[in-house]
Amino acid sequence: MISLIKEQLAIRRLKKNLHVHVRPDRAFLKSARTRFITLAQQQAGVRVGAIGYFRSFKYATVAIAVVFALTSGMAVFADANNVPANHPLYGFKRLSEQVRLDLSSPVQQVELHKTFAQRRLKEISELKTEQQIEQQTSPSPEISSRTNKENDQKTNRVIVPTINPTISPNTDAESNRRTNEGDNSGTSKLQDRIDGLNKDFQDETDHVLDQDKNPQIKTEARVQFCQDILNTIKDKSESDRLPTQMVDHIKSRCGENRNSQED
Amino acid sequence: MAPKDSFNIQAEALQKGKVGSAEKIFDHFSGPIYAFFMARIRHKETAQDLTQEVFLKVIRSIGQFDRKSGDFTPWIWQIARNSAIDYFRQKKPLYLENLPDEGTNISEERVQSDESAKVREIMTIVESFPPEEQELFQLHFVADISYTELARVTGRTESALRVAIHRLRKKLIPYLND
Numbered sequence: 001m002i003s004l005i006k007e008q009l010a011i012r013r014l015k016k017n018l019h020v021h022v023r024p025d026r027a028f029l030k031s032a033r034t035r036f037i038t039l040a041q042q043q044a045g046v047r048v049g050a051i052g053y054f055r056s057f058k059y060a061t062v063a064i065a066v067v068f069a070l071t072s073g074m075a076v077f078a079d080a081n082n083v084p085a086n087h088p089l090y091g092f093k094r095l096s097e098q099v100r101l102d103l104s105s106p107v108q109q110v111e112l113h114k115t116f117a118q119r120r121l122k123e124i125s126e127l128k129t130e131q132q133i134e135q136q137t138s139p140s141p142e143i144s145s146r147t148n149k150e151n152d153q154k155t156n157r158v159i160v161p162t163i164n165p166t167i168s169p170n171t172d173a174e175s176n177r178r179t180n181e182g183d184n185s186g187t188s189k190l191q192d193r194i195d196g197l198n199k200d201f202q203d204e205t206d207h208v209l210d211q212d213k214n215p216q217i218k219t220e221a222r223v224q225f226c227q228d229i230l231n232t233i234k235d236k237s238e239s240d241r242l243p244t245q246m247v248d249h250i251k252s253r254c255g256e257n258r259n260s261q262e263d
Numbered sequence: 264m265a266p267k268d269s270f271n272i273q274a275e276a277l278q279k280g281k282v283g284s285a286e287k288i289f290d291h292f293s294g295p296i297y298a299f300f301m302a303r304i305r306h307k308e309t310a311q312d313l314t315q316e317v318f319l320k321v322i323r324s325i326g327q328f329d330r331k332s333g334d335f336t337p338w339i340w341q342i343a344r345n346s347a348i349d350y351f352r353q354k355k356p357l358y359l360e361n362l363p364d365e366g367t368n369i370s371e372e373r374v375q376s377d378e379s380a381k382v383r384e385i386m387t388i389v390e391s392f393p394p395e396e397q398e399l400f401q402l403h404f405v406a407d408i409s410y411t412e413l414a415r416v417t418g419r420t421e422s423a424l425r426v427a428i429h430r431l432r433k434k435l436i437p438y439l440n441d
């Protein structure tokens with residue numbers, strides 16, 4: 001028992017002596033502590049900043065990827081289905097066409113411009129058909145004015161003795177007039193769209209026929225393009241005809257190209 | 264089952280940049296880690312450098328600490344042990360018999376005292392023990408790590424450690440009674 005106590009005391013003494021000899025200096029501990037805490041503060045600042053940057057970068061990447069996937073998906077869908085000019089995805093179709101043009105060689109570009117010019121013509125004829133239907137379904141200006149007058153008289157007769165003086169007797173007539181105005185604005189919007197597409201068609205042809213715009217395209221390819229486009233225009237029905245001025249412009253361009261080929 | 268390591272919370276707070284947790288971690292581990300290096304290397308400046316290096320590594324890699332992968336206490340001690348291993352890889356160990364007294368960097372006053380002589384003698388004796396026992400001596404007798412913490416650091420059970428330390432004591436006793 002006594003030997004056990006002696007052993008315990010000896011071990012305790014050893015530990016105590018060891019601790020005395022391996023105890024760090026106060027000055028060292030103080031400086032090391034300050035350094036550690038300063039580093040912790042600096043590192044935390046960097047880490048928080050880095051995490052914030054990484055997170056925002058991650059979200060931005062995901063958002064860009066999603067937007068890119070949706071846009072490209074819709075563009076491919078719109079292009080593959082050749083959606084009409086009044087379709088909500090029409091803008092994506094045009095975007096896809098632009099990308100295809102940017103990624104193709106000058107030889108392929110001629111074919112693409114031809115395809116897209118034909119597409120524009122098809123879109124113009126679709127819009128013209130729609131315009132005609134609207135004009136047929138909506139009353140003519142004389143009819144509509146007559147109807148308005150009749151409505152005015154009718155409403156005057158009926159509504160004049162109305163109890164509520166705040167309601168105008170011409171309300172129905174006004175609404176009819178407004179409807180007709182709306183119809184007219186719809187038709188004018190269609191006309192604006194058709195005009196825009198006519199211009200787009202001209203741009204498509206100019207891209208091939210104008211040497212300054214695309215000097216890499218060979219003259220033979222331009223002449224062939226001219227023949228194809230002029231044949232397409234010729235085949236169009238009376239109602240789908242392009243403005244004469246525009247047809248003349250294409251013809252003159254084609255003439256220039258033919259002359260340069262002969263030279 | 265060992266109780267949860269309270270320093271996991273401090274480490275996670277340190278990850279978030281809380282200065283208070285950095286202070287707590289340093290105050291708890293700096294002394295034992297320095298003592299551990301002193302026991303192994305027996306050179307004051309080197310022990311100081313290695314201690315600083317351990318805390319620098321803690322700061323650098325605290326972002327990688329994940330309590331799911333293991334507790335903080337064994338994590339920081341593993342850094343200390345690796346630092347000691349790296350030191351010995353780069354430099355030959357400083358054997359006492361090959362060095363003058365100054366080499367041990369224990370002050371003249373201490374060297375001259377009987378206690379210091381005894382400590383130096385014991386340390387030299389321990390160097391002839393198997394590596395596991397040397398490490399137990401450095402961690403338990405010199406760095407004064409509790410059984411619970413020692414169990415976390417070494418990955419052994421507390422009861423196994425008690426037996427191992429009891430055997431180590433028995434080995435040391437003959438040299439202490441002189």
